[in-house]
Amino acid sequence: MTAATPTVRRPSGAFVGKLVVWVVFALLFAYMTVQSIGNLVTVSQSVRAFNAFLGTTSGGNSLARSTPWAWLVLDIAIAPVAFAVALWVSRRARLAVTVGVFVLAFAAAGALWLDLQLFVPRLLDF
Template sequence: MTAAPSTRAPREERPSDSWIVALLFALAFGYDTVEGVANLQQLPLLYLGSDIQGATPWWLLIAGVALPGLLFLAALWIGRRMRLVPKAGILLVALGVSAQLSLLAEQFARQIAITALGG
């Protein structure tokens, strides 16, 4: 009595699976972009209220809006020929980098404000 080997055919990935994963990550990157736009609108007002409007880090605010989209596109381009799980991993790494850069930019803007206030 021999046991039949369990040979399951690998599940084929549909193109729609990749689109769904990309759409879900697009929403997360979109949230990062919305945060960047909010910072672009609110931070200059905060600097103006503190009378340090000359120290507004415009390059940092513009980068905060542009980087999430650029990272998303770069992750899609890198993972364009990969299977679904590695592609999702690349997108997840890019989302983590985007979140970390957002936090770093916030800390840098805070340091600029402290320096401009003479502290």
């Protein structure tokens, strides 16, 4: 081997395994984010339609609801933040630890996400 010959580093099995974990959980967290965006669209349209209906009735303005934007935005932010934290925590860990961290992050994000998915409609109660 001469000094002019470049060395080619091949990825190790552990790196390929971590890459697979990252891609799989990125897809799962992306699905969670898309569902949250759909919830934001659906809830905001429902609130707008409800308030428009109340505007057509006499005295209905006192029943008007506002869209819970803070909760809906938090619902969208849960998955990307959980993925970023899991990626940061497991960046130098072994493959088994990486899998455990991502499973824990997905479970925690899923619990919080589902709780908000059920909580937001109860805020509105129409």
